[in-house]
Amino acid sequence: MNKMGTIIGFTFKNKVKTKSFMITTLILVLLLSIGMNIPYLIKVFQGDDEASAGIHVAVVAAEGNRASDLLKNYASGVTTEGGATVDQYTSAEDSALKTSLDEGKLDGYIQLGAESEMGLPPVTFYSPDGDMDAEVQTFLQLGLQQANAQLIAGDKLTPEQIGAMNAPVQLDTKQISTDGTAVTDEEKDAPPIINYVIVYALLMMFFMSIMMTGNMIAAEVTSEKSSRIMEILITSASPLAQMFGKVIGIFLIGMLQIAIIAGAVAVNLMLPHNASILTEFDLDLGQLNVNLLIYGLVLYVLGYFLYALIYAAIGSIVSRTEDLGQAVMPITMLGLVTFYIPLFSISNADTLLVKVASYIPFTSPLSMLLRIGVGDVAFWEILVSLLILLVSIFVFGWLAAKIYRTGVLMYGKRPTIKEIRKAMKAYKI
Template sequence: MRNVWTVIGFSLRTKLMTKAFLMTTAILALIVTIVMNLPFIISLFDEEDKAIKVGLVNSSYPAIEKSLEEAFKQKQNDIILVPYDNATEEGLLKDVKEGIITGYLKLEAAEQGGEQAFPKVTYHSEEDLDFGLQGDITAVLTVLKTQWIVKDSLTADQQQQLNQPVSFDTKKLKASDSGQLAEDAAGEEPAFKAESFVVTFALLILFFTSIQMTGNMIASEVTQEKSSRVMEILITSVSPLAQMFGKILAMFILGMIQIMAFIAVAVINLLLPHNQEALKGLDLDISKFDPMLVIYGLILYVFGYFLYATLYASVGSIVSRTEDLAQAVLPITFLSLAAFYIGMFSVSTPNSMLVKVTSFIPFFTPTSMLLRIGLGEYQWWEFWLSIVILLLSVLVFGWLAAKIYRTGVLLYGKRPTWKEVRKAMKAYKI
């Protein structure tokens, strides 16, 4: 045990103050800062010209034009309608060219079945209208068209109700002991909890990024020691098992230091005034955060880390050149990517069969079970069963990785085949 702590201390001292570690941490912290402040940074550049001015040419539909202006004023979007009375085509084109307006709308007569129909609306401009703004204009015109069609058959109150959004809610049904379905009291709560989503999303990213960074650090350090022949000196003073587990624990501590630094950067950015205003708009309630979600998430993270870390250490031990390392760890990278993507792409379907099945597969348990806990449904025994399976997997792969590591650190030259590794492993007992 003493040798393990010696390796931990040595690995931390050699890695913590290296330029590569400090630069990586600083760059990632800068990226976190930029991402969290990106909306504010963008607003600094387009704050003055945020609104788009669109001309509205007067026509034989004054009522529709007036309603269109009022609708856009109430909508408070990025479009400002500028009325043009008795405008000529030359005058409109001149204003577009000089940038006074980006384009103009024209209402033209349309007929349907011999009767006058809602006018055809055409947008004239040098550039295509933004897709989002085009959708806003279409939405407003759709409402006005509905009002125009039913104006003689509905009262003012009925027309007002027609413009109001539809009230839609969800309630869960739960089977009782007798097998009858009844409304679940918990179903009255909103199906989507923003607080749980934020925590789950953050833990998913935390798991993937830390596995990628620390796992590759473990594998690269072992390979570098082998390629420089330092391993031959280390092996005489510290056992291979103490080296492997010491490096894994050291990189875990190093990863935690990085995570704490990123959390501190994130908290500082969240406390900035412009981000505080944005958070108020999200309507997040800290009191609704489930502490068990964080506790369960950290348990899954720790066990998942050690499972992947042992694999990275064992693969790094059988590679003699750093040039071959990327290709060697590719299968493990694919596993972690699959776990991450299953979690990310199943956010909207946390109770799907894919998520339920993969929550009991050790390599995917940290993300799939986390998703079920945070956003889906699960039984307490399902969580603890997945933890038992994950723990057993850590022990099994840890034992296997220890045998591979003990054998691989002294195998030089070309990367050995699995048959050669297996043959060499039989000579050692753990």
């Protein structure tokens, strides 16, 4: 046990100091930080003044035009960022209007004809580039629609009634079951949006961590074997202590990397310009299912050890680092399948494929994570999946131990399955 602890400590300290670990972790943190701050960066490059200037248009109409006054009154009630301002001019040739357009103070202007008994006359929008911003278009459409309704209604309706008449109609949705009856909110129990975000983030992080640390273990074992250092190491510690020491040591590396990434997310969310990012995307951390994080950690740990032991066994039978990529290719492909099944099923976590995959040891860590986060899964199903995964770890751990103990001393070309089986029979675990 003391020797294994020494190996764990040596592996952890040695890998933490490597440039590959530092650079990879730094790149991940930078990419994550840039991604979370993209909206703010866009505002910075566009200019804060432009982003907060609001809507500023002008109306060219005869003096006392009621439609122009109604649009101006509507603008005073706009509560969006920057608000809305409507200037009034009697002629498109007004020098003040041209100056405002040239200096970019106006988004453009609309021209109204003479008042009509049938509501608004034809309206034309003019701008320096001939285009209309989406925000300006929405403002003008709503404002002119309300003005048109008020012109037609005259004094028969109050401004409040006009506003209510033009307010968008709210449509609610209800789910129905196969027998045609409505499903209640309690029965539907749809997972909140925050769970989808957390599940997606955990899928990405767990897959990358397991694959990176698995390849790290295989490369570590193969490099020691190819440089003949392994022959010296086995005289001071048993092959089993070496294997489990490396697996646990690099597991701590993976946990450290996940902690750094989680810390980077927390720091970015605490930045002043990101204070409202959760609100803007309708995300409420209070709705987060805490069980998702607990089960996610358990599934990550079990999934890691399953793949790590297999990577260690494969690395032990490869004598040259040049052959390692080809040797681990099947496990890499299996890892991609494990990742893509829940990734492409995140919108519907209760498909037969996901349910079956949640009981297969190699695919269950991520598939069961998906079902727990955004699917419908019973507690006994989680226990069965975890039990199968745990038993598989013991089985593959026993098998990996036998392969590792014999493989580290087999040099030359990669041994065949028959040769490995013959060598394994000589050792008992």
